[in-house]
Amino acid sequence: MNKIYNPTPETWSAILERPTKTVDDIELTVKEIFKEVQKNGDAAVAKYTSIFDGVVFENLEVSQQEIENALANVPTELKEAIQLAKSNIEKFHTAQKTAKVEVETVEGVQCWQEKRPIQKVGLYIPGGTAPLFSTVLMLAVPANIAGCKEIVLCSPPDKKGNINSAILYAANLCGVTKILKVGGIQAIAGLTFGTETIPKVYKIFGPGNQFVTVAKQLATQFGVAIDMPAGPSELLVVADDAAVPAFVASDLLSQAEHGVDSQVILVSTSKKLIDDVEEEIQLQLEQLPRKEIAEKAIANSKLIFVENDAIALDLINEYGPEHFIVCTAKDDFYINGIENAGSVFIGNYTPESAGDYASGTNHTLPTNGYAKNYSGVNLDSFTKSMTFQKISEKGIQNIGNAIEIMAEAEGLQAHKNAVTLRLKNLKIEN
Amino acid sequence: MNKIYNPTPETWSAILERPTKTVDDIELTVKEIFKEVQKNGDAAVAKYTSIFDGVVFENLEVSQQEIENALANVPTELKEAIQLAKSNIEKFHTAQKTAKVEVETVEGVQCWQEKRPIQKVGLYIPGGTAPLFSTVLMLAVPANIAGCKEIVLCSPPDKKGNINSAILYAANLCGVTKILKVGGIQAIAGLTFGTETIPKVYKIFGPGNQFVTVAKQLATQFGVAIDMPAGPSELLVVADDAAVPAFVASDLLSQAEHGVDSQVILVSTSKKLIDDVEEEIQLQLEQLPRKEIAEKAIANSKLIFVENDAIALDLINEYGPEHFIVCTAKDDFYINGIENAGSVFIGNYTPESAGDYASGTNHTLPTNGYAKNYSGVNLDSFTKSMTFQKISEKGIQNIGNAIEIMAEAEGLQAHKNAVTLRLKNLKIEN
Secondary structure, three states: OEEEEOOOOOHHHHOOOOOOOOOOOHHOOOOHHHHHHHHOHHHHHHHHHHHHHOOOOOEOOOOHHHHHHHHOOOOOHHHHHHHHHHHHHHHHOOOOOOOEEEEEEEEOEEEEEEEEOOOOOEEEEEEEEEOOHHHHHHHHHHHHOOOOEEEEEEEEEOOOOOOOHHHHHHHHHHOOOEEEEOOOHHHHHHHHHHOOOOOOOOOOEEOOOOOHHHHHHHHHHHHOOOOOOOOOOOEEEEEEOOOOOHHHHHHHHHHHHHOOOEEEEEEOHHHHHHHHHHHHHHHHHHHHOOOHHHHHHHHHEEEEEEEHHHHHHHEEEEEEEEEEEEEOOHHHHHHHHHHOEEEEEEEOOOOHHHHHHHHOOOOOOOOOOHHOOOOOOOOOHHHHEEEEEEEEEEHHHHHHHHHHHHHHHHHHHHHHHHHHHHHHHHHHHO | OOOEEEEOOOHHHHOOOOOOOOHHHHHHHHHHHHHHHHHOOOHHHHHHHHHHHOOOOOEEEEEEEHHHHHHHHHHHHHHHHHHHHHHHHHHHHOOOOOOOEEEEOOOOOEEEEEEEEOEEEEEEOOOOOOOOHHHHHHHHHHHHOOOEEEEEEEEEEOOOOOHHHHHHHHHHHHOOOOOOOOOHHHHHHHHHHOOOOOOOOOEOOOOOOOOHHHHHHHHHOOOOOOOOOOOOOOHHHHHHHHOHHHHHHHHHHHOOOOOOOOOOEEOOOOOHHHHHHHHHHHHOOOOOOHHHHHHHHOOOEEEEEEOOOOHHHHHHEEEEEEEEEEOOOOOHHHHHOOOOOOOOEEOOOOOOOOOOOHHOOOOOOOOOHHHHHOOOOHHHHEOOOOOOOEEOOOHHHHHHHHHHHHHHHOHHHHHHHHHHHHHHHHHHHO
């Protein structure tokens, strides 16, 4: 761990630097597979599924029988935990619905804004050792509340050609309309172009490895939207003597176990807390099954002492953490002052893992500093805002002349004419 | 004009195809200029301003004196028109403010969502023959309502080194914090990396030519967000015998004058209306100063007859128009059924130019079919949604076990441990 005392603002950006990866070398592979899937559809998808996942299928689509088997496989206590999490996520995201915004800007000029669902969405759920069924909840629940018509889930099959039962259980529970056993670049390419089996979608959500990340970026060049750019997960904790050091250590370690490139930062106005947390980390680290990963991430972590809360807040806003835990005597100062963060966790009894699973907030969040300009996934991520306007005869008389003058000044005579014709017509009628 | 009768759904995508441009050849130029601006800052910006705009400056920033001169130059009636437009845009976008969304998902688990402003935004306003001061209103007004701290406007200088007075007037009126005389690729590169004079921003808004469009795309690879992908402007009108043919023709022509690649489509269940509109277009076209441009766009336009409103609506949703005018006996059917459109204009007295200038809705809208997955610019475009959660001792007891079970099932032991520690602590305390 790197302990840093009173860094000057000029050094912040160097201290807070995130590990960057170059992706140039895999871009070619991604482009190649996209081209092939666009041209050969299912055949190309099958080819790459065989190469990367080592499985050959008759049918990519998960059958009703497979879903029923999965439902039987998932232990009751896990089902109940998933149901509780679903219920909380549902409550929080349902509350995010916005009413139609309607304004008569001047007499006779009625304007309104409505959110309408994105009709077809694709959810990507990584496979591998950690089956991320929690991400199914985080994406499928709001997609359903928003009213998306087609909710297509892609997840890579294991060596036996199966998707993890808990993923299938969650997908079935949350109203996914189609589940496909396909992962990696070929899944994203399939969702982008559509194949005989994979529907073309308008927006792709979900985490993934480097290949999936680059594939999602490439998808945007073909008219598909994505949830947000990706990067390694990160946590920043601000804590002082109001915090329990063992709790802080456990939160830092829960971030560290994600991967060796995870970012773990503690900012504090208390040197004592920093020392206590450091000690606790060593103790707890020994007990972790993913100790090797966590150890490497922790070795790169930063424990930063600053003189006061104002400096701490400035530094945190410059970083813009994905996850931000606040556990201090002045929590309100941080809550009111935080400008850039994905999700904020407040107090001794709010571990990051609560938001990862079951509190109700979404865990798909902007990382890599994107909290400065991107929202985490929320209900609006599955809708688009549309505006409407209806102008009466009185209304066009009220704003028509202003439009004529502005259109003329911009040199757009036909724009002006569309108003002039109508105003003339009203004069003749009256 | 191409009149098409009863096209079968299989032919829709070919009929509705948009003109596509390849941008590969200019990508290299854009990358080159980005690299140079990143490295040499203002010096590189000055170099390309001299090459592309033919001007050499001491200082890129518009001075207070220049702004005062501009204020004196703008005619009073244009000032008043701009003020009316600003007032309407302000009313409509202020109404889009959302309250904090707060939910106690289970007892002791408090979750809330808040929108906070993006701190630094860049607005790009093209120069050239048509000074788009209306776009200044559409971007600066919501940026201000959202509470963005830095609102930086870039616009290319004319040959004399000036920015159009109406643009300066609008920028000053709407609270732009810095105005810079820089355009094209070098402006977008400057906003992306920051230079001695141009501030680095978190999100870039605004229209532009092909070079600006590609530059904005490239900016996203350096962590900057953009408003939306760009494409040629487009209008689809659905009208029947309830519509005044001369009005419909004037709307189609106002779209056509934007550029030779503008998309102009009329869909109708009335053959008579189609013929009448065609005739009116010929009459009105003769009067237009931008006749040559409009004529070319109109030559590529489509007048499509369909048997009934249900087919019309399906076809329109497949197209997803940027601007959608509805003027029929069944307006409500279209208003309720439209799933993909940027902005909707309803009835005989609601020309598209009303929304372009003064009704209050935003004119920065998704084109090129992006209405299927992107919102037009609105208040939320200048904010990001953040979530917060605060869990009490009771709260973690309510959801802690579910988190432990889910974390364990995903193989994330440290995530589980962060909860287990806290639950144990509470048992000891009680």
